[in-house]
Amino acid sequence: xxxxxxxxxxxxxxxxGYTIYSSASIGIVTSEHPVSSASEMLSNADLxxxxxxxxxxxxxxxxDRVLREKxxxxxxxxxxxxxxxxxxxxxxxxxxxxxxxxxxxxxxxxLIRWFHPVGGMIPPDEFISVAEEMDMIIPIGNFVIDxxxxxxxxxxxxxxxxxxxxxxxxxxRKQLEHPTLISxxxxxxxxxxxxxxxxxxxxxxxxxxxxxxASIATLNGLKxxxxxxxxxxxxxxxxxxxxxxxxxxxxLKLDREFVKKSDRDREVTLIHALIILAEKLGLEVIAxxxxxxxxxxxxxxxxxxxxQGYYFSRPVSGKDLEGRLCS
Ligand code: C2E
Ligand code: MG
Ligand code: MG
Numbered sequence: 001x002x003x004x005x006x007x008x009x010x011x012x013x014x015x016x017g018y019t020i021y022s023s024a025s026i027g028i029v030t031s032e033h034p035v036s037s038a039s040e041m042l043s044n045a046d047l048x049x050x051x052x053x054x055x056x057x058x059x060x061x062x063x064d065r066v067l068r069e070k071x072x073x074x075x076x077x078x079x080x081x082x083x084x085x086x087x088x089x090x091x092x093x094x095x096x097x098x099x100x101x102x103x104x105x106x107x108x109x110x111l112i113r114w115f116h117p118v119g120g121m122i123p124p125d126e127f128i129s130v131a132e133e134m135d136m137i138i139p140i141g142n143f144v145i146d147x148x149x150x151x152x153x154x155x156x157x158x159x160x161x162x163x164x165x166x167x168x169x170x171x172x173r174k175q176l177e178h179p180t181l182i183s184x185x186x187x188x189x190x191x192x193x194x195x196x197x198x199x200x201x202x203x204x205x206x207x208x209x210x211x212x213x214a215s216i217a218t219l220n221g222l223k224x225x226x227x228x229x230x231x232x233x234x235x236x237x238x239x240x241x242x243x244x245x246x247x248x249x250x251x252l253k254l255d256r257e258f259v260k261k262s263d264r265d266r267e268v269t270l271i272h273a274l275i276i277l278a279e280k281l282g283l284e285v286i287a288x289x290x291x292x293x294x295x296x297x298x299x300x301x302x303x304x305x306x307x308q309g310y311y312f313s314r315p316v317s318g319k320d321l322e323g324r325l326c327s
Pocket of ligand 1: 048097110112124125128141144170171172202230233256265288289290291308309310313315
């Protein structure tokens with residue numbers, strides 16, 4: 001019945017001379033799941049409906065316990081996230097970015113970690129999107145920028161030539177759209193007396209394509225400060241190659257899915273073409289997710305300059321990284 005409803009509702013219809021297309025999301029709950037009230041049953045159906053909506057599915061979703069657990073977990077994360085900064089539970093880990101030719105460390109990517117006293121380590125994939133929805137990403141993002149700059153300046157002061165050259169910092173879409181991003185970055189650079197060129201901000205294709213004009217303006221403002229701009233997870237978004245010409249970027253981070261599938265001819269051809277394309281456009285290429293020697297050898301063969309991945313190192317604490325830098 002639900003499928004028939006969806007099919008019927010998705011037929012175009014005429015409204016005041018215009019052809020209108022609409023869709024419907026349907027959630028279903030059955031009496032198989034014991035509930036104590038009608039409203040609880042409706043709320044379960046609602047959850048299933050929201051799942052159908054969120055996943056943009058054109059089929060109905062039937063409620064099950066996993067959906068309820070997912071919703072409860074999300075609520076927990078949301079509640080705990082509210083005062084995460086004042087509880088000092090966030091910290092940055094660092095993953096080395098390696099010069100593939102010399103195998104020396106060129107920079108590090110700062111990756112946020114949330115150590116919750118009860119919930120344990122909550123990974124960024126689980127809480128960054130929640131933080132974005134509740135606008136907590138701005139204070140969290142500001143913390144990340146400040147802390148990454150502080151750490152780099154500290155290493156430069158104490159370790160001299162052993163310090164990483166570059167610090168790569170992930171930025172979320174909401175941050176890019178926020179009017180304060182440029183001044184937050186500028187202030188952090190001043191506060192820690194860092195040359196702007198050693199800070200790389202990582203943005204994704206879909207982020208910059210979301211509001212093209214506004215993104216170009218912000219990215220140009222950041223470029224004026226002197227910071228570098230990387231396109232993260234390159235190749236996974238739904239943008240076009242034109243973003244390589246229109247946006248003032250310095251490097252491409254080749255998504256780890258390419259590297260993962262680099263045992264297939266087509267992927268190898270694509271990686272090779274992207275490396276040549278980047279080179280012609282004067283962009284650096286950083287391969288993500290290098291996990292074994294075969295992948296490393298292939299990327300070296302193809303002339304890829306930089307890479308990161310578990311083969312070299314997992315993301316580690318600042319202290320652990322420091323130990324390695326000095327050894
Ligand atoms: P990303 O920026 O693409 O970061 C790379 C992710 O790949 C990291 O996951 C890293 O641990 C993982 N990774 C690195 N090498 C390998 C490998 O060889 N194999 C595999 N399977 N994975 C590898 P992580 O730290 O869980 O971060 C996930 C995502 O969360 C990041 O993807 C980034 O989009 C986001 N994120 C992390 N930290 C921040 C942050 O401070 N701010 C914002 N806005 N987003 C962040
Ligand atoms: Mg990144
Ligand atoms: Mg990435």
